[in-house]
Amino acid sequence: MSKVRFGLIGIGNMGKGHTNYFAKNEVAGGELTAIVDTNPERLEWVRQQYGDRFQLFDNLDSFFASQAFDAVLICTPHYDHPDLAIAAFEHGYHVLVEKPAGVYTKKVREMNEAAARSGKAFGIMYNQRTNPLYQKLRDLVSSGELGEIRRTNWIITNWYRSQSYYDSGGWRATWAGEGGGVLLNQDPHQLDLWQWTIGMMPKRVRAFCHFGKYRNIEVEDDVTAYVEYENGATGLFVTTTGEAPGTNRFEVSGDRGKIVIEDGKLTFWRLRVPESEFNRDFKGGFGAPECWKCEIPVGSSEGSQHKGITQNFVDHILHGTPLLAPGEEGIKGLTLSNAMHLSTWTDNWVDLPIDEDLYYEKLQERIRNSSYKKETRKLDHMDVSGTH
Incomplete structure (x- = not known):
């Protein structure tokens, strides 16, 4: 060929x-x-x-x-x-x-x-995944430059959508038409990058989704989710379509410092020695590891x-x-959004992998009551x- x-x-x-x-x-x-x-x-x-x-x-x-x-x-x-x-x-x-x-x-x-x-x-x-910002973050994590991951935080609230946007199509923001709101429409890339850049999925999720909080819609338009990883790290994911102005800030903390992606820049606050090593050896009471603020060059392009x-x-x-x-990796980000929905619907923690039959059952209940009737x-x- x-x-x-x-x-x-x-x-x-x-x-x-x-x-x-x-x-x-x-x-x-x-x-x-x-x-x-x-x-x-x-x-x-x-x-x-x-x-x-x-x-x-x-x-x-x-x-x-x-x-x-x-x-x-x-x-x-x-x-x-x-x-x-x-x-x-x-x-x-x-x-x-x-x-x-x-x-x-x-x-x-x-x-x-x-x-x-x-x-x-x-x-x-x-x-x-073609964006050099996220490719560089993935490289810094996978190479061990950041050390063991301790915390991830992503605030992605610059998805502002008006009521007229949702009114432009009867299928929009309905369980039967789209199957979800901000998590399924606006956030699939961020949910994918969240796990792809750090190389691991959470072990459990506790989320709080608000449905039609800011707009007259069926699905979620405001979400705060807390996750825990197998190594003890924790994470937070905050998203909405109802705030203006919004924020897009992804922060990853590790044993060797902190990386922040915001406003098209990647900044690495790099510890001269790992925090665990400093804590082991330091005997002076108050103190903290020496830290260097490094602006990591990634170019101006957003990728291809x-x-x-x-x-x-x-x-x-x-x-x-x-x-x-x-x-095949598309299921990973979708697992995160499904887990956030299911955690809210059951008002409980959701372990990964999720109970797929239970999620399907809960989703079908919402589809049956949806304003959009999909044949x-x-x-x-x-x-x-x-x-x-």
């Missing part, structure tokens, strides 16, 4: 963005050849913008049967990601799926199992973002390059219109 041909499922905002960089030939060795969407107006938009450059389909049966591509890029509503990925694997295609991996881990686990059976490439659009993940996916298929964002559809009649 000298080139990877892509078939795009869903031509909403995200689908249009992917189409744009493919149309500009910005992915070496990658080519968009087909698009499927059940909304005829969106297919007409493609015709107006790109003429007959792509094969267009209005149903999945014809799309999958066409063999007009080697890999699919899924850009549909959250609930449909796993089913579409499973179908693509069963038809012999590689799969690159937009975030989040799905709405609940029970279904995402089925998707991961289908990927393993297929032997095909599987990636997820965690484009923030979406097309960078797509390029990496193509390079993986053509040249065996390791995946920056393996699709149960067979795959060949699924709404594969784009979203976001």
